[in-house]
Amino acid sequence: MKSGDTFRTRAIHVGNEVDPATGAIIPPVHFASTFQQPAAGEWGKFDYSRSGNPTRSQMQNTLASLEGGVGALAFSSGMAAIHCVTMMLKSGDHVVAGCDLYGGAYRLLHKVCSRSGVDVTLVDMTDPSAVAAAMNENTKLVWAETIGNPRMSIPNLRELAKVAHAKGARIGVDNTFGTPVLIRPLEHGIDIVMHSATKYLGGHSDCLGGTLSVSDQNLLDELYFLQNATGAVLDPLTCFLVSRGMKTLDLRVRAQSETALSLANWLEAHPRVSNVLYPGLKSHPQHQLANECFEGGYGAMLTFELDDTLDRTAAACGATRLFRLAVSLGAVESLIEQPATMSHASYDPVDRARFGITDGLIRLSVGLESFEDLQADLDQAIG
Numbered sequence: 001m002k003s004g005d006t007f008r009t010r011a012i013h014v015g016n017e018v019d020p021a022t023g024a025i026i027p028p029v030h031f032a033s034t035f036q037q038p039a040a041g042e043w044g045k046f047d048y049s050r051s052g053n054p055t056r057s058q059m060q061n062t063l064a065s066l067e068g069g070v071g072a073l074a075f076s077s078g079m080a081a082i083h084c085v086t087m088m089l090k091s092g093d094h095v096v097a098g099c100d101l102y103g104g105a106y107r108l109l110h111k112v113c114s115r116s117g118v119d120v121t122l123v124d125m126t127d128p129s130a131v132a133a134a135m136n137e138n139t140k141l142v143w144a145e146t147i148g149n150p151r152m153s154i155p156n157l158r159e160l161a162k163v164a165h166a167k168g169a170r171i172g173v174d175n176t177f178g179t180p181v182l183i184r185p186l187e188h189g190i191d192i193v194m195h196s197a198t199k200y201l202g203g204h205s206d207c208l209g210g211t212l213s214v215s216d217q218n219l220l221d222e223l224y225f226l227q228n229a230t231g232a233v234l235d236p237l238t239c240f241l242v243s244r245g246m247k248t249l250d251l252r253v254r255a256q257s258e259t260a261l262s263l264a265n266w267l268e269a270h271p272r273v274s275n276v277l278y279p280g281l282k283s284h285p286q287h288q289l290a291n292e293c294f295e296g297g298y299g300a301m302l303t304f305e306l307d308d309t310l311d312r313t314a315a316a317c318g319a320t321r322l323f324r325l326a327v328s329l330g331a332v333e334s335l336i337e338q339p340a341t342m343s344h345a346s347y348d349p350v351d352r353a354r355f356g357i358t359d360g361l362i363r364l365s366v367g368l369e370s371f372e373d374l375q376a377d378l379d380q381a382i383g
């Protein structure tokens with residue numbers, strides 16, 4: 001593969017080399033759990049599938065190329081990937097995480113990491129000075145999302161990396177909403193990039209997976225050690241599905257982002273809608289930053305607010321025909337959900353109120369259907 005090839009070309013060819021044994025254009029999926037060794041005590045390229053599997057390696061190589069890292073690791077879910085990062089922490093360590101955070105990450109930090117004596121402080125990641133102020137000598141990890149969930153806040157990654165590194169902490173970001181199409185955090189000085197591959201990388205609501213990508217070999221080795229020691233690896237068939245998904249990632253994210261921007265503009269003018277949170281709108285507080293840092297669009301996740309009760313908002317979410325009422329996101333089919341009762345139900349109610357996850361909030365994952373159909377569907381649902 002020529003290193004000068006573009007993102008879209010690499011998504012199709014890196015990690016998808018022709019099989020030397022058969023000439024197959026698509027590499028075979030290797031289901032073997034174990035591999036013959038040259039001799040006792042000698043190791044071949046692969047020995048046992050938890051430690052390494054050819055299909056997993058291929059998928060990891062594709063992703064590492066797209067994120068611009070030295071390597072990537074594939075996990076059984078996005079949460080397993082975040083958990084692996086938190087396994088680098090020890091009792092007494094402190095984490096500063098974004099207050100606009102995936103519900104599962106919130107739960108992991110507050111209800112699991114807390115059991116091993118790791119402390120968490122949530123801050124607004126769009127304010128680097130607040131992040132600096134929240135850090136102390138025990139802060140070992142800063143954790144943010146490239147596009148916050150559900151309020152679509154956008155942190156300045158370069159500034160955050162400076163703040164974290166100045167105080168001796170590592171910084172990891174969840175790039176699930178952003179995707180490497182829009183933003184490649186390693187290029188901004190971030191140490192670890194995480195994805196729920198369940199979402200855009202897979203792209204078809206048919207598999208569960210997670211990834212970490214890094215640009216430092218020592219850090220990769222450390223994370224690999226933890227993954228192999230604890231075992232939450234991605235299975236070969238799912239690796240194949242994610243590999244297949246990544247081939248159309250660029251095309252999907254650009255097209256879905258374009259539809260999301262059209263919907264955001266239309267929703268902003270809708271009489272029942274009090275607020276639209278979308279980085280592509282001039283009204284978004286980090287619109288300028290998004291223009292500077294994002295390529296190919298503003299993403300296909302969109303949140304809007306009805307000035308209405310929990311129950312009536314829930315009813316609107318249940319009244320769509322094409323937008324399926326479900327958590328998850330990032331696939332070709334559009335989804336709708338109510339953060340207060342669904343994706344962010346694991347938040348403490350006090351934090352929910354504090355961080356603006358109101359009863360009237362609705363989150364959309366805009367799929368690959370046509371704008372006209374999606375617009376008509378939303379229009380009849382919100383009335």
Ligand SMILES: *Cc1c(COP(=O)(O)O)cnc(C)c1O
Nearest residue numbers: 077078079102174176196198209
């Ligand atoms: C879904 C999701 C996760 C968790 O990933 P799973 O694959 O469900 O374990 C983490 N972060 C974000 C932003 C997500 O959307």
